[in-house]
Amino acid sequence: MKDIMRVKCLLSEEVETLINQQIKKEAHSSSIYLSMASWCNRNGYDFSADYFFKQAEEERQHQLKFFKYVLDMGGNAVSPDVTNIKQEYNSFREVFEEALEQEISVTQSIKNIAARCHKEQDYVTLEFLNWFFREQREEEYKARRAVELFDVIGEEGTGRWQIDKHVGQISYDSEA
Amino acid sequence: MQKTKELSFPVASFEEVFATNSGAIFQSDSEKCWYIDFAGKLARFDYRNLLKLKKAIYNVNIEEKLLSSDKTADVEIIFICACDHSYVLSLLELIKLKELLQGTFVMLDLNHIIYDRLFRVIS
Numbered sequence: 001m002k003d004i005m006r007v008k009c010l011l012s013e014e015v016e017t018l019i020n021q022q023i024k025k026e027a028h029s030s031s032i033y034l035s036m037a038s039w040c041n042r043n044g045y046d047f048s049a050d051y052f053f054k055q056a057e058e059e060r061q062h063q064l065k066f067f068k069y070v071l072d073m074g075g076n077a078v079s080p081d082v083t084n085i086k087q088e089y090n091s092f093r094e095v096f097e098e099a100l101e102q103e104i105s106v107t108q109s110i111k112n113i114a115a116r117c118h119k120e121q122d123y124v125t126l127e128f129l130n131w132f133f134r135e136q137r138e139e140e141y142k143a144r145r146a147v148e149l150f151d152v153i154g155e156e157g158t159g160r161w162q163i164d165k166h167v168g169q170i171s172y173d174s175e176a
Numbered sequence: 177m178q179k180t181k182e183l184s185f186p187v188a189s190f191e192e193v194f195a196t197n198s199g200a201i202f203q204s205d206s207e208k209c210w211y212i213d214f215a216g217k218l219a220r221f222d223y224r225n226l227l228k229l230k231k232a233i234y235n236v237n238i239e240e241k242l243l244s245s246d247k248t249a250d251v252e253i254i255f256i257c258a259c260d261h262s263y264v265l266s267l268l269e270l271i272k273l274k275e276l277l278q279g280t281f282v283m284l285d286l287n288h289i290i291y292d293r294l295f296r297v298i299s
Contacts, residue, residue: 001191002205003291005284008223076227 009074012120016075018113019066019125024080025109026063029102030056031085036095038087045092045160047168051146055099058139062132069128092160093150096167100143107136138172145170193287194279198272201280210280214273219261228256230281233274241267 011019037052070077089095110132117126149163190202190211199214209222212229221229232254241250252270254263265273 001193001203001287002208003284003288004203004205004208004223006288006291007208076224 010124011070011073011075012122015113015116015120015122015125016070018116019070019075020078020080022109022113023063023066023070023077024082025106026059026066027080027082028085029106030059030063031082032102033059033099035085035087036089036099039089039095040092040164043092045164047164048092048095051167052095052099062135065131069125073124092163093147093155096143096146096150100140100147103136103139103143107133107140110136137174141172142170194276194283196272196276196279198269199276201276212276214276215263215265215269217261221259221261225256225259228259229254230277232256233270233277236270236274238267238271238274 009016033052033056037049037056040046040052041049067077067079086098089098110129114126114129114133117123117129146167149166153159153162153166155163189206190204193201193203193210195201199212202211202213203209204211207220209220210226212219212221236252241252250267252265252267254265256262263269263273
């Protein structure tokens with residue numbers, strides 16, 4: 001009896017489900033960043049709005065990367081529903097704190113997929129995930145640095161104006 | 177004594193994957209599909225449709241249906257998009273089909289493991 005299941009698809013059902021969850025998570029992330037961009041723009045933080053627009057676009061690219069991987073491996077990629085996007089924030093600082101929280105949760109969830117891949121020796125997907133791990137290093141770094149600006153510069157006086165100006169300049173260029 | 181020549185017919189070969197008292201699932205290697213003998217009919221499912229059927233059946237909350245005291249018919253319609261077959265099943269049949277599918281997927285997993293261990297290793 002032929003192993004038709006394997007011939008048709010490289011991914012196990014569990015890994016496919018996990019990646020589909022990740023696709024949803026990335027889509028959700030992208031929408032949250034868009035809502036953050038909107039909030040920043042409405043409140044006069046132009047540079048931060050640009051920063052979040054860029055982040056939204058990046059998350060969308062990540063989503064598509066996962067999406068295409070599932071399809072390329074013969075699986076079924078599911079276009080996700082995105083609901084419950086928070087539209088209002090209490091403060092400028094809260095926006096960045098939640099952005100960092102968002103990145104941490106994305107990293108954790110990719111680690112979770114990797115753990116499953118290790119368990120079933122799916123080295124192909126594991127290798128695919130490596131790109132995302134490098135990417136998450138940068139994403140978390142940028143988000144963390146942004147939150148730190150609030151302590152370094154301080155919010156008093158023209159502090160928030162200064163923070164907004166510096167957010168766009170955060171870059172990660174580690175070669176390690 | 178002369179050996180009788182074996183007769184060969186061009187028959188699509190089926191292999192039983194899993195069977196219960198209420199039905200059976202066969203695999204056809206040449207057609208790359210499965211035949212489900214259940215509820216009085218033999219239905220052909222390709223790879224995508226078999227997975228869709230599995231999803232449809234697994235998604236029915238049997239426990240909730242058992243506990244429900246609604247005055248509605250105890251019937252579930254399993255309709256699969258872009259598939260020639262559909263099932264209209266009573267709750268008992270649904271449980272039986274689920275059992276049949278569960279067994280089948282365990283067997284297919286097992287077949288995958290056997291393939292990996294026996295045929296795909298470098299000897």
